[in-house]
Amino acid sequence: MRSRIIVMVMALTVALVAVGCGGSGGGGGGGDSGSSSDTRPGLVLDVGGLGDDGFNDSAYAGLKRAEKNFGVKGDYLESTAPTDYTDNLTQLAENGFDPVIAVGFLMTEDLTQVSEQFPDTQFAIVDSVVETPNTMDLVFREQEGSYLAGVVAGLMTQEKTAYTNPDDKVVGFLGGQTGPVIGRFQAGYEAGVKSVCPDCKVLVQYAGSTVDAYNDPAKGKEISLQQIDQGADVIYTAAGNTGTGGFNAAKQEKIFAIGVDQDQAKLFPNDPILTSVVKRVDNAVYQTIDRLAKSNGKPKGEIVDSGLKEKGISLAPYGRFDKDVPQSVKDEVAKAKKGIIDGDIKVPTKP
Numbered sequence: 001m002r003s004r005i006i007v008m009v010m011a012l013t014v015a016l017v018a019v020g021c022g023g024s025g026g027g028g029g030g031g032d033s034g035s036s037s038d039t040r041p042g043l044v045l046d047v048g049g050l051g052d053d054g055f056n057d058s059a060y061a062g063l064k065r066a067e068k069n070f071g072v073k074g075d076y077l078e079s080t081a082p083t084d085y086t087d088n089l090t091q092l093a094e095n096g097f098d099p100v101i102a103v104g105f106l107m108t109e110d111l112t113q114v115s116e117q118f119p120d121t122q123f124a125i126v127d128s129v130v131e132t133p134n135t136m137d138l139v140f141r142e143q144e145g146s147y148l149a150g151v152v153a154g155l156m157t158q159e160k161t162a163y164t165n166p167d168d169k170v171v172g173f174l175g176g177q178t179g180p181v182i183g184r185f186q187a188g189y190e191a192g193v194k195s196v197c198p199d200c201k202v203l204v205q206y207a208g209s210t211v212d213a214y215n216d217p218a219k220g221k222e223i224s225l226q227q228i229d230q231g232a233d234v235i236y237t238a239a240g241n242t243g244t245g246g247f248n249a250a251k252q253e254k255i256f257a258i259g260v261d262q263d264q265a266k267l268f269p270n271d272p273i274l275t276s277v278v279k280r281v282d283n284a285v286y287q288t289i290d291r292l293a294k295s296n297g298k299p300k301g302e303i304v305d306s307g308l309k310e311k312g313i314s315l316a317p318y319g320r321f322d323k324d325v326p327q328s329v330k331d332e333v334a335k336a337k338k339g340i341i342d343g344d345i346k347v348p349t350k351p
Contacts, residue, residue, distance in 0.1 A: 039293040041066065042097030043076040043285070044088040046104035048215045050078065052241050053268075054261040055281060059103040059126065062285030070293060082211055085110035093118040099136075099292050101285060102126065105181050106211055111135065122299045124288050126281055127181055134299030138284040141307030142181070143188030143347045144340050145277035146236070148308075148315045149258050150192020151336050152275060153234040154200050155329045156256065163256045163272055163324075164233040169197060172227035174220060174246045175206040176239035177213040180350075182206070185238035185260070185277070187348045196332060203227045204351070207242045220245025228253045234274070236260075247271040256321075263316035274325075276316040283312065309341045 043063055045056045056078075063074050075097065077088040085107045092100045093114060098121050102111045105128035115123045115132040124136040153171040156164050173189055175182045190202050205223045207213035220242035224235050228249060235250060236258040237243030243260060250257035251271045259265065259276030284306065292300070306312020315333065318325045339345035 039070070039072045039099075039289065040097045041072060041074040041285075041289045042092035042095075042100045043074070044085065044092065044100065044102050044107065045076055045078045046106060046214075047079050047081060047211050048241050049080070052215075053244070053264065054240050055126075055279075056103060058262055058279070058281040059101070059285050062282035063289070065282065066286050066289040070290060072289060072293060074289075082106060086114060089114040089123075090117075093121045093123075098122050099124050099288060101288065103281070103285075104128075105179075120299065122292055126284060129303060133301040135301055136288060137303045138281075138288065139303060139305050140279055140284075140312050141184075141305065141347075142238075142277070142279060142313065143184040143191075143349050144307045145279070145313035145315055146185045146188030146238070147192035147195075147340065147345070147347045148333055148336055149236050149275065149277050150189040150194075151196050151333050152192075152315075152325075152329065153189070153236060153256075153258065154193035154195070154197035155332060156274065156325065157200060157234050158197060159324075159326065159329075161324050163254055163274075168231035168233065169199060170201045170203065170227075170231035170233065172203040172224065172232035172235035173205070174223055174227070174235055174237040174239050174243060175204070175213075176208075176242055177211060178206045178209050182238050183351055184349050185236075187351045189236050189238075190351060191348050192336065195336070201231075203230055203232055207239055214240030214242055216242045217245035217248070221249045224249035224257075225253070228255055234258065236277075238277075244268070247273060259316070263319075265316065265319045269320075272321070273319075274321050275318055278314045278316050280306070280312050280314070307340075308337060 100123050102125040108128040111125050112130050115135050126138045129137045157169050157171050158166045193200050193202050207219045224246040233255040237246040238260045247257050247268050256272055256274040259273050261279045264276045265273040
């Protein structure tokens with residue numbers, strides 16, 4: 001088995017671009033990065049496709065930014081079901097796209113097989129590790145941002161606001177598909193809550209055990225309403241498009257929601273989204289295209305690991321609710337962030 005190199009990448013501080021439904025990527029304006037315009041990046045999007053206001057849209061934003069800044073010309077394929085993964089990855093590789101980036105850990109097995117069939121093509125995967133010498137693994141320490149979200153939830157549930165009631169001290173977690181990735185979100189969130197509110201109750205429920213769990217807003221609303229009935233006044237949604245149902249429930253019952261992947265308060269301005277754990281998939285895709293375009297073309301196999309320190313994970317501003325968040329809460333979040341970056345706080349990766 002090849003040696004894996006852990007590479008800590010400092011993310012560029014470029015604003016996250018929210019992209020809605022659209023066509024395939026085309027060539028953008030030239031850039032001054034030195035990247036080759038001959039590079040042809042290809043994305044295989046996960047189930048949910050463009051318009052998910054989350055993971056897929058963020059990856060697509062990174063591709064479009066690379067096209068604009070580097071003069072590369074890319075394209076993408078959407079997956080309507082997991083059975084599309086192998087065909088989509090193969091199609092891009094056969095048509096000369098390089099790098100081919102799989103957006104989502106559910107493609108791990110498919111990418112392992114396809115990358116072995118195309119050893120001269122550079123592959124990359126978001127949120128997983130594939131043990132082939134021509135695959136870069138773009139992973140995130142989601143638990144770190146989720147810990148900060150937990151600090152916010154644990155403190156705000158103890159505040160008297162139009163959305164929270166300190167009498168109950170109950171918060172919720174809405175997960176998408178059960179598994180280790182969303183498990184990291186849950187683990188960090190629970191630890192963050194307990195760090196500031198040991199007697200808080202954290203309600204946890206997942207939408208399902210298959211990929212469909214990321215694309216079921218009705219289920220997300222149902223779970224959120226159940227948690228609200230049990231006293232939750234802050235619910236963290238780590239569930240893709242399913243989370244939009246949670247936002248709807250939060251608006252209906254006037255409690256706070258916490259978003260994920262992008263600053264979802266900007267995407268759903270009428271919903272009471274207090275903050276979001278932003279996962280900079282756009283930066284990961286953008287930097288991968290840049291690095292590989294500047295390289296000598298020899299496929300690389302390495303792990304690119306990003307968290308709070310590398311700005312691969314962040315907590316979004318409180319936006320229109322900024323005045324509802326006491327300075328003491330903001331200070332505790334800043335203290336926790338520093339503790340994680342300095343290594344004084346060890347965030348668990350499993351619930």
